[in-house]
Amino acid sequence: MRKVLLPSLIIIAASLLVMRIFFLQIIDDSFKLKSENNAIKVKYDYPERGYIYDRNGKLLVANQPSYDIMVIPREIKNLDTLEFCQLLNITKEDFIKKIEKAKVYSPRLPSVFLAQLNKAEFAAFQEKIRKFEGFYVQKRSLRDYEVDYGANIFGFITQVNERQIKKNPYYNSGDLIGRQGVEESYEEILRGIKGVKYIQKDKYNREIGSYKEGKYDTIAVQGEDINLSIDAELQKYGEQLMINKRGGIVAIEPKTGEILALVTAPSYDPGILVGRQRSKNYTLLYYDSIAKPLYDRGLLAEYPPGSPFKILTGLIGLQEGVIDEKTTFMCHHGFSYGRGRFMKCHGFGPHQLNNGIYNSCNTYFAQTYMLTINKYNNPGKAVDVWSDHVKSFGLGNFMGYDLPTGRRGNVPTSKTYKRIYPNGGWRSTTIVSNAIGQGEVLMTPIQLANMMATVANQGYYYTPHIIKKIEGKKIDEKYTTKHQTSIDKKYFPPVIQGLFDVYNYGTASSLRVDGINICGKTGTAENYAKIDGVRTKLKDHSIFVAFAPKENPKIAIAIMVENGGFGATIAGPIASLMIEQYLRKRITRTDLETRILNTSLKAQYAKLGGMEAGAGIESTPKDPKIEAKIKPVTTEPAPKKTTIDSTQQN
């Protein structure tokens, strides 16, 4: 018995292996199909990509047919290269290069030889295709953009790269895939599923019918249409207002968390990334490292939020019970704290919550913040309490919205300060700049907009999202789940009154729109750049947050304009115009509109250099009415060495 164990094990194990290999090699045909096989040809049927509509059902993105010439290098026979090249209008060197490239990928598998022919080119080629053995035409569908805006929202379609093919077995060389924007985040819904047909060939390479009666064939599944929550008119208007400026606008419907507009400037016409000129244009956009047209400022631009953050400071002070509406602090154009340190303020006199907000009084909020932190014996504990309140507004982390890019922003905790001050010794005065949004706090425009939506809702928000409807399907549950903040509802009305009074007595009193009660707050973010090696303070970024109408908020908005100066000069008017456009569909403050359309910051940006690189394809107004209102701008030549470094300093 003891002698038998090992030999039996060997025989059992070997039989097991033989059985398994027999199964893999002989019984299960599916592996044979997956490997490239001489005798079986695979034909793909690419479904049409789903259309993209706006919230009101306006068609934004449709499709147009396009034809790729595919090649299987091994099967090229007796080719009249000259005729072939003439027909396709390519040079012989080009031809050789492309064939070599295809051979490197695989001599037996089809690769794209020439991509995205238009109908006329295709028709000419189709007539003679029988003469060119080894080549065939693959029909695909390309995007057809119905609008010239929203490029950052849509993203674009491109051929899959090697890495993606390896990562996801669905894709073959030459397949198209959505990149950036909703094309990326809803790729699987929009693209559908391609159909596969296996065709048996004989030894003379002739097709002799479907393989195994089509047992393994699959039918293509159409891509599904989607409705975005974007309001096309608002989006278009936002992009027009941002011409000749850099920055981002995010508008959210507070009641649902739906993104109404997501503007980044400079942007580009999405139509330029379609067809054969795609790669040339993409390169231009990609290498414009200064204007960064591919960088979605609405989602990615992290800045210290500045004054809008005072809203949270006030709310947390109320919630923690260290202030009430009547609490008064004296402001002497600022106030002294710590050892002879002084925080400047433009205000003067007694400040309570209401005029604290509309005068944007640094002293008031710094005092409130210090009281909040000093409420606890241990500043570490206090900062964590404060930090949890801030984070309950969805700040300091990825928000979980359905677009592929984002930034966390930053909300400091006790850990942050332990790292900065490893020996301790930090207290409320050390970190008081947080009170006015100038310390370690960082926010992106979409986070600012969401904060305003939360204030408008008096204490809750829905995760911002850009999807409104997927044909026949519910949108992800996480977008219909209410997030409650840690601030009680009763503390919101006094703060909202303060924000309303910003338009009555405060920094935005010149920006009122008759008949619409807007609540808002100005802000500025200091920033610096190294110009020719010298750290230079640039003009502040102009920030504005708002929601309206006060009684029943329908839109919350955040605007950031790079180097736009004080919040009320550029960002503020844009907020008023956007809100009016959305609520009323027409503009009464035409004075503001003209001023904004004629404001160009190009001269300002020219200091940073690189303005001209992508200028040729930056968004230009197509609407003749708007175009007429814009005066041409000239820029000075740019200095050479520039690196941007936007940091906060206080």
Next chain:
Amino acid sequence: MKNQSVKKNIDWLSVIIYSILVILGWLNIYSSSLSSTDGTYEKQLIFIALTIPLIFVVLFVDGKFYEKYASIIYVIGLLSLAGLFVFGKTIKGQTNWYSFGSFGLQPSEFVKTTTSLALAKYLSDTQINLKDTNRQLQALCIIGLPILLIVPHDPGSALIYCMFFIVLYREGLPGWYIWTGFIAILLFILTLILEPEYVILIALITIVAVYFKTRIVNRNLIASSLIFLLISGFVLSVNYVFTNVFKQHHRDRFNILLGKTVDMKGIGYNTNQSEIAIGSGGWFGKGFLEGTQTKGGFVPEQHTDYIFTTVGEEWGFVGSLVVIALFVTLLLRIIYLAERQKTKFSRVYGYCVASILFIHFFVNIAMVAGIFPTIGVPLPFFSYGGSGLWGFTILLFIFLKMDANKVNEW
């Protein structure tokens, strides 16, 4: 005239099978690395050439030498493993190499031989009775020490050493060790497939059934309950270890195998690609150098641990069958030779050789064919690598030398 006697008495069948495997191995390495430019198959050719002097040295050393110095050789082996903690070089996440310039040596490939020699030496004492718990513990120590040193670098290959229990069983280890081992493996697999509660339920039903089937006089309630408790404890701890101690990539390897997760992107990729490559071979394969999956470089690590995919793709089912048959013949031949040894030392050693070659052969092909978790063990004589080839060559030829010598020893 020793040379003469070795030439006359050596088991030529084993030598021929060995040579065929090495040559087939090289042909497949050649095919799978043809497209790469880092000289893989040239290097392997050098490794193969160097085995010839190595074999001569092994055969010329006096047969008694291995038995006499088994303990010293064993200690040297252990030291070489321990040295890795200090001088080891990390390649692909595993610190099991010594590096000499462009050339690396993997001590663990040789420790299999040294451990076999030590175990054979220990058991060759006729006084040893493996029914004695003390003896069992001592034997366990000989096997356990190298495992302890290898696990930190290469947890998978520690599995190899479990095969020594088969050898111990052949030499008198009580059978219930082996049965416990089998049951543990069975329970382990069941626990991963089913929920632990079900496995415990199945165990309970089985034990109750066995309890009532035995005659009333032989029924032992305490023992049965104890076994049930042990099994439940084991199942729960397997579940605990799997969910809490294992890292995600370990879990993935099992889950993919059990079909619980389908992941073509990460860890599933290797197995999926190797199955495709083998599966595309059909009856007769695509022919030498014609393997498209092989050429396309779809299978990672194809010239080392996944070399069998090339066999499957280019030589088909027939070729795979030939390779498996060659291995089985060699293994059975070694066991046959071991059983006819005159000394206990060489018999035990022969058994060790067969066991070690067997577990490599089985785990490697089973992994490549997708019925075993991904554990990086080479296919003996086939896979690329100097250390592996030399380690297995020495392992085998020491035994062939002992076998050739047995006539003289009379």
